[in-house]
Amino acid sequence: MKCFRMTPLIMATLASCLMAAPGMALAEKITIAIGGSGQSLQGQTAKRFADGLQERLGDDYQVEYYDSGQLGDEKQLVQKLRLKTVDMAAISTVMSSVVPAFALFDLPYLINDRQQMQSINDELVMTELAERARKRGLVPVSTWENGFRQITNNRRAINTPADLKGLKIRVPPSEWRSMMFTQWGANPTPMAFSEVFVGLQTGVIDGQENPLTNIYGARLHEVQNYLSMTNHVYSPIWLMTGLQWWDKQPEEVRQAIQEEAQDAQRWAFKRGQEMDEELLERFEAEGIRINEVDREAFIDASQPVYERFASQVEGGESLIDRARGAEGQQ
Template identity: 50%
Template structure:
């Protein structure tokens, strides 16, 4: 009896330990993108590559479509350690002011320029600031060049936005930018955008093609204006739980996030071409904007940002100097 009892207790402890170990092997990776979006394609390929290297040490499981919450919720869960990895984009500026750099209009010319900014500004200068706030940036991926959609009329010049109720992501600088253009901007979680446009709570929104098409915004928007007003990176971000992972697992996740950086740009460039055509085929009316008029209207935002966020002018200057190098 005694021996059997000890054996039973031993088995219970062993099974409990095994169950705990198994529970710890799942690396939860959350994002807000719909199936087929750039976020989804990037995260799924990352998981496939990482899991090949991880073997039985751990397994990355991707949770898209805001299954683990919206961007703000996932950032909080990173701090709590209940989500292991997330893919925040514009929302980072609401947590860490210097990330408002990527709310500056027409800062990034193209993906080649962005790769230089990534390597010479984001990772050496911005990532350490994020880590001080509890967010470890493993790699810099993409959300994309943002375009304006609405249900009122084509947007050609900033003044065409006057009076348009426009959804923006969280972050004061995107709001300030569209206020300067004459719109009535309102931050809102991405998961709420479709219904807001469908019901007329919002007239328009701004996002990359890789979010507009997979989220079927063409069903509730008539006009697409090719503004390319802001390029938004996305950050493969870890939180509190990362340090509890096996060091080898940490290394594999980090290396794979970095390996995916240029691959994400390839996927994004292909999607831009394919999805724009799909949006046209879906019936959206597409037009070009007056880029120079938007650049001129954007100057006050740079001045406000530089005077409000310490160290931002040097980063703006650095980022701009990398164009065409």
């Protein structure tokens, strides 16, 4: 077998070819990942952000976007942000296990509307909570939306907490969400979002709780019979970066990221409300049995969750009071 000899002429030709395409060879890569479905609101928001950022930064940067847990679930993505193997990620409920104060957004019936959430974002998230996150190696860039969470199951309509007794309900890996459903009488089952469809399909779990956009995006309604409109928690999702990565970015890149993220936030809040209305009609058309719940019964059953947050989380009672006092509270 003849060996191929790399002559000086060939080497020079290869070198000139590489130099002729500096955009491909030298483009800085920015990786963005989410654990949710690309069809969900968080998926649509993240894709809009990624596309806008790519257009703004141009050929000097290559923005790569991954959804549906391709690079890991939220817990894994937090670790990858710290290790700088992922540059930005959308993180929701898992934040409460990283920075306990973020469990504020696991408290039932704390947030009534998106106007209130915007005020809480400006007055609490991007100030005090952001500082706590930085101490844990993370930087919240913007607050997007997962939406108001509802309960689905295959056994019966949920009207009061008593109707949850004995039901195996999938919850995110959050001690606060588990505590909430335990308090309501259910058997909470922590599970990665990517496993929920099969869990429902095989009967490992009876039901789950998620915003309508997540339910539809992951096709969970195809393996569920009942949708109970509890609106029990409004779930933000935060665009996070690792502190080390963020501090090393040029000022113009940080500014571009922040401006595109804020544009995505405005779009997400508006689109979230629109999708809530659209998806209810779709679910009804597909034969899902939809019911309203006794809101006051759920609020009354939730008081121990508030008491524990106030006593266990640093400054917990003050955070609750400030969130309740934010503009938009009804």
